[in-house]
Amino acid sequence: MTARTPADDAPDGVVHVDGVAGRPQGRESGREIPEATVARLPIYLRALTSLADQGTDTCSSEDLAAAAGVNSAKLRKDLSYLGSYGTRGVGYDVAYLRYQIAREIGLTQDxxxxxxxxxxxxxxxxxxxxxxxxxxxxxxxxxxxxxxxxxxxxxxxxxxxxxxxxxxxxxxxxxxxxxxxxxxxxxxxxxxxxxxxxxxxxxxxxxxxxxxxxxxxxxxxxxxLQILAYHEQRKAIPATAADGGLDEEVTA
Amino acid sequence: MTARTPADDAPDGVVHVDGVAGRPQGRESGREIPEATVARLPIYLRALTSLADQGTDTCSSEDLAAAAGVNSAKLRKDLSYLGSYGTRGVGYDVAYLRYQIAREIGLTQDxxxxxxxxxxxxxxxxxxxxxxxxxxxxxxxxxxxxxxxxxxxxxxxxxxxxxxxxxxxxxxxxxxxxxxxxxxxxxxxxxxxxxxxxxxxxxxxxxxxxxxxxxxxxxxxxxxLQILAYHEQRKAIPATAADGGLDEEVTA
DNA sequence: GTCAGTTTGTTCTGTCGTTCACAAACCTCC
DNA sequence: GGAGGTTTGTGAACGACAGAACAAACTGAC
Missing domain, CATH: 3.40.50.720 (NAD(P)-binding Rossmann-like Domain)
Known part of the structure; x- marks a missing residue:
């Protein structure tokens, strides 16, 4: 058995983590977390909180990715920058992973x-x-x-x-x-x-x-809004007007 | 002489554009504007508006890039997706470019x-x-x-x-x-x-x-805010604590 | 203990985005 | 008309990121 089970986790985000040998303990100091990943960590955190509120103890990368609206491969790669917090064949412990992400972002302090x-x-x-x-x-x-x-x-x-x-x-x-x-x-x-x-x-x-x-x-x-307008404009054009002819005689 | 001069532009964003031969007229239909560029066009638009309000008629890519807070090479490449709206050796006509970007985004309509x-x-x-x-x-x-x-x-x-x-x-x-x-x-x-x-x-x-x-x-x-907190946390750590030892005995 | 099934962590490859560097084009001055 | 200086537009190198694919590791059944 490893150092954690779903049962002995504290109820609300407060997870005790002790450095028992044999369990991979977080990221090595050398690795840098890519900016794109950092920007997604808060999304994962929110998705995990939502899962926890629904009473879910464990989730797969597929589950969590769906809740966060991303690809599961991307999710796994993102989490791998933090460390090996999942269990192959099982998935991720919701409360444990949530705490680890919160700690990584720096939300364990106020x-x-x-x-x-x-x-x-x-x-x-x-x-x-x-x-x-x-x-x-x-x-x-x-x-x-x-x-x-x-x-x-x-x-x-x-x-x-x-x-x-x-x-x-x-x-x-x-x-x-x-x-x-x-x-x-x-x-x-x-x-x-x-x-x-x-x-x-x-x-x-x-x-x-x-x-x-x-x-x-x-x-x-x-x-x-302007970014939305750009795409909206593109949708509205029925593919004919976009193919030339629009650039002439344009007036405000 | 080309179809436009700073002098004969309409005063406030309303620019008359006529399809005179010899002046490059906008982007060919085949090219797609990259998403990253689309996201920056509104920033350029705002910078151009600001320059126009200051009474600037013409600006170089360097000027505009500074006002928009980006690299000038990136700016030029971004604008090149729209077409050749600048003049080598001179720069960009502020009102003209502003109108072209607004049209591209779709802001000529309400x-x-x-x-x-x-x-x-x-x-x-x-x-x-x-x-x-x-x-x-x-x-x-x-x-x-x-x-x-x-x-x-x-x-x-x-x-x-x-x-x-x-x-x-x-x-x-x-x-x-x-x-x-x-x-x-x-x-x-x-x-x-x-x-x-x-x-x-x-x-x-x-x-x-x-x-x-x-x-x-x-x-x-x-x-x-969470993304800021992540970086803030990284700043605070004096490079010693980050090098291991933090993963043990972490409690909330 | 072994085997089948499941899921993670990571490697690999293609795409997208950024930056550099420079030729082409323009203006001014003579 | 030509020379020198300036600035754009773009090809090419480089780096970051996304997605597919797979080996490694775990569970549970027998």
Whole structure:
């Protein structure tokens, strides 16, 4: 028998892992996880949580791949970058694998997050329950507009942007969310970086420049729509108009 | 002289393009635009708009690449899929290129969009000005909750989800936005598809399955944060802890 | 203990995407 | 009209990723 059985797993994500000899124990330090794989780990994590909620103890790569909406070969390869957490002939233990992925992503600790720009989107983000449930806690809301100060949003007071440095230093924040208008985004990003923030999630529809060592991820609503529009346009054309003749006499 | 000069372009995005012989006129029908390129076209479009607002008539690939935050070689290759819209030794005419990209994406027409699920996020989306300014118009807001019906959000009444078919058929809607809780998303997606929607932008944190011919793009806030957390965790480890020894005695 | 059936982990191969480097094309100046 | 400088468009090398296919490893039956 190995170090784990479905029966002795803690009920809710808290899995005790002891380094018993004979069980492959995670990834060797040399391997780097490809970026494409990193981007899918949260999807697997969610799929595993869903399976666990349904009472599933064990699943095959085929099952999990279906739940995550990917190819099973891809799933197995992705998981292999983390280590050998499955059992051939059996599959994966849901709770165990879930914990391993969570640990790999870094969700075994709590990440304090601040949100800058409490407009429509900032409100929605502050109220978004998916943050806290996944190990992120919004510790402060900042806005440059004095009219918004001290207003309570999702139980937190909106604070002036000048409090940034104190908050970041005091709470050990390393992740910031920008939900300001586009014109303010670069300035906010600069100040976040200056205070020690090293990861930024940018909702403002503009490119922001940051120094090396700072990660930026962009979420852009209208870009996603435009990509859809491109494909939609292609569908609508009945294959005749697309074959030449369209480029002439084009006017706005 | 070619068919265009910076001077005789219409002032604001409306560019008259006539098929004068001697000027390369767009892409041949055979070529397919790579998906990665399609995803960047909206970024170039935004950068061009920004340059135009600053009064710039002409820009080099280097300029535009800097504004869009990409490599200039990549930019040139991307644009080459659309056609030869630049002039060697000179660069690109901002207004002309902007129009060509907009046409390629399909933004010369207006795309009606419906939003399903008018919670916190739905509110923010309905009020998001970036939609209308880029050729998308929100024509209806739907919600299953009767308590929300007829409430005015961004000037539009929230309507019952059962009105879906009538609205889609009546307004010729082909793009739908899902901003419901995760549990409702698949059901909403099925109904959207049944009514003839062929492009879906999904904000619900779950995988949705659709038949072939329907495009889905996913925007997932917590996944983005988790990806940031992964890299953040890697930064924090001072390269010693990462080299083994961490896998034992890990508890939540 | 052996055999059949199942499922993982990994290797291999083709495709897609990025980057470099350079010829072709253009402008300006003389 | 020609020379020199500039910039695009693209061929080619390179790297990352996806998917198929298979050997290795496990379970359970007998």
């Amino acid at each position: 990440w304090p997050v601040i949100i800058v720009g409490i407009g429509n989107l900032g409100h929605a983000l502050a109220n978004f329950s998916g943050f806290r449930s996944r190990g992120f806690s919004v510790v402060a809301l900042l806005d440059a507009d004095p009219q918004r100060h001290d207003e309570l949003v999702a139980g937190l007071p909106v604070r002036p942007f000048d409090d940034l440095e104190r908050i970041v230093a005091g709470q050990g924040v390393s992740i910031g969310v920008i939900a300001t208008p586009a014109v303010a985004a670069q300035d906010v990003a600069d100040k976040l970086v200056a205070c020690g923030i090293t990861s930024i999630l940018n909702f403002a529809p503009t490119v922001i420049n940051v120094p090396d060592g700072v990660d930026v991820r962009k979420v852009d609503l209208s870009i996603e | 795309w009606p969009v419906i939003i399903v699920g008018i919670g916190n996020l739905g509110h923010a989306l309905a009020n998001f000005s970036g939609f209308r300014s880029r050729g998308f118009s929100v024509v209806a807001l739907l919600d299953a909750d009767p308590q929300r019906h007829d409430e005015l959000v961004a000037g539009l009444p929230v309507r019952p989800f059962d009105d879906l078919e009538r609205i889609v058929a009546g307004q010729g809607v082909s793009i739908g936005v899902i901003a419901t809780p995760a549990v409702a998303a698949q059901d909403v997606a099925d109904k959207l598809v049944a009514c003839g929607i062929t492009s879906i932008l999904n904000f619900a944190p779950t995988v949705i399955n659709v038949p072939d011919g329907v495009d889905v793009r996913k925007v997932d806030l917590s996944i983005e």
